[in-house]
Amino acid sequence: MTYVEPKPIQTGIPSLKDEVPFTMGSAFTRPETLGVHGELLAKHFNGVTPGNELKWDATEPREGEFTFTDGDHLVNFATEHGMTVRGHTLAWHSQTPDWVFENATKEVLLQRLERHVRTLVTRYKGRIAAWDVVNEVVDENQPDGLRRSKWYEIAGLDFIRTAFRVAREADPDAKLFINDYNTEFPRKREALYKLVERLKAEGVPIDGVGHQLHLNIEQPPASAVEATIERFAALGLDQQVTELDVSIYTDFVSSYDTIPPELLVQQGHRYKELFDVFRRQAGSLSSVTVWGESDDVSWLRSWPIPRLNAPLLFDDDLQAKPAYWGVVDPSRLEPFVRELEAPAAAVKVDGRRDLEWDLLPDAPLARVGDVSAGFQARSSAAGLYVLAEVTDPAVSAGDRVTFTVDGRTRALGRNSPACAAPPPATGSRPCSAAARTSRSRCTTAARAPPGRARSPPSPPSSAPPPRAARPPSWTAPWTGCGRAFPSCAPAPGSRASRAPPPRSAPSGRARPCTSWPRSPTPR
Ligand code: XIL
Numbered sequence: 001m002t003y004v005e006p007k008p009i010q011t012g013i014p015s016l017k018d019e020v021p022f023t024m025g026s027a028f029t030r031p032e033t034l035g036v037h038g039e040l041l042a043k044h045f046n047g048v049t050p051g052n053e054l055k056w057d058a059t060e061p062r063e064g065e066f067t068f069t070d071g072d073h074l075v076n077f078a079t080e081h082g083m084t085v086r087g088h089t090l091a092w093h094s095q096t097p098d099w100v101f102e103n104a105t106k107e108v109l110l111q112r113l114e115r116h117v118r119t120l121v122t123r124y125k126g127r128i129a130a131w132d133v134v135n136e137v138v139d140e141n142q143p144d145g146l147r148r149s150k151w152y153e154i155a156g157l158d159f160i161r162t163a164f165r166v167a168r169e170a171d172p173d174a175k176l177f178i179n180d181y182n183t184e185f186p187r188k189r190e191a192l193y194k195l196v197e198r199l200k201a202e203g204v205p206i207d208g209v210g211h212q213l214h215l216n217i218e219q220p221p222a223s224a225v226e227a228t229i230e231r232f233a234a235l236g237l238d239q240q241v242t243e244l245d246v247s248i249y250t251d252f253v254s255s256y257d258t259i260p261p262e263l264l265v266q267q268g269h270r271y272k273e274l275f276d277v278f279r280r281q282a283g284s285l286s287s288v289t290v291w292g293e294s295d296d297v298s299w300l301r302s303w304p305i306p307r308l309n310a311p312l313l314f315d316d317d318l319q320a321k322p323a324y325w326g327v328v329d330p331s332r333l334e335p336f337v338r339e340l341e342a343p344a345a346a347v348k349v350d351g352r353r354d355l356e357w358d359l360l361p362d363a364p365l366a367r368v369g370d371v372s373a374g375f376q377a378r379s380s381a382a383g384l385y386v387l388a389e390v391t392d393p394a395v396s397a398g399d400r401v402t403f404t405v406d407g408r409t410r411a412l413g414r415n416s417p418a419c420a421a422p423p424p425a426t427g428s429r430p431c432s433a434a435a436r437t438s439r440s441r442c443t444t445a446a447r448a449p450p451g452r453a454r455s456p457p458s459p460p461s462s463a464p465p466p467r468a469a470r471p472p473s474w475t476a477p478w479t480g481c482g483r484a485f486p487s488c489a490p491a492p493g494s495r496a497s498r499a500p501p502p503r504s505a506p507s508g509r510a511r512p513c514t515s516w517p518r519s520p521t522p523r
Pocket of ligand 1: 135243299
């Protein structure tokens, strides 16, 4: 065995907590208060959530036997470092010992709950600023939207009412939250909304809604997160992001031996989009917590299966990832490259969206609020066709899409003569290229085999790109904007895919578009 000295943390980079207009939190556990992990927490975070130490199995493993050694240690660490603490969690169906439900009538269960909640909240009165009073109580697939947990089966909604009432009595200054995952999906969002609305109307002392936000590299879009925050803002409650992480997998079975660097760049852009939303919604959000300060401590290393995952802002050596720069300074991110193969097809280029393009969904590049961008490609003997579609309702003179093909760049603006399609009545034109999306370009990037399109391309480099095997020739039409780009060799392909599959992933990635036709029939 050899002892490897841990890499020191980077002290010369901005502290996350100074860069955001809300409390920046991290989950942590006892070992992470030591050494470089403790230093990283102290530098970047002004909020913390004990990841396991305040859960029922940790605090009251046997009836009436309370243990607070680890909980106290973590709360003391936070106090010493001037961090606010989120208490997680008082009533949950998971990590709760069996004895809690054994021989429990409704009355007995509520007594057990009352003692547990009162003991914990009283112990940390004035030191824990916010409690996840109940966790994951919603099930949008039930007619009443409530999870059929033992809590619910024995006590109905009264376990929620009791937990909130007792928590309020024990520490009237603590902010009381209802916390859940998948709240960014419309059905779950609405089920939670209805529940909170109902409880509020009854006078249950709920102060806020916690959105866990366990997301993945593809889904759901940041716009769905924003829609959720806006929806709950209508209730006039505080909101917090409580357990943010961005898995690099979109399914429960794939696994990488090594993580492709481009995936980490993609993740950086994803974090950027999410933090764009959080900053815009800062009036409704009092804190954003990531579920762990660095990849090496993430729960996603063991759930849902043991695998290499890297969902957080700092890597295994506690060094800043692209994800960190996505939050702090997105201009330092490499461009987001999305690769797709170009099925064989000839497309009519007349300024309108040829029906051919409707055979596949556009590969999305970005979607923030009302602004979205996507692209597709087709190849034929005549060249490579590219559809680039940007929707941006805010018209501005600088809107344009830029294509770079073999180092030659051409920009098409809203009023470019090539944009033949009339704008829709709404004023939002798919043939727009907002300045914000100026990274949207089409190219046969040097690394891409002929017939593949990558968007946006690698940034122009001073070295000339390697030549394609055949003399290049491109035709790049796009909705409303037809333009031929004579360059780049097309190689008619037949498969469509939105991104390279994980190199070691046996069964591919559960993408929303796995049902795409693998070989669309050219018309
Ligand atoms: C996780 C912890 O991080 C793991 O260490 C533990 O083994 C399982 O629970 N939603 C929650 C958190 O509300 O409590 C979970 O934390 C992650 C999912």
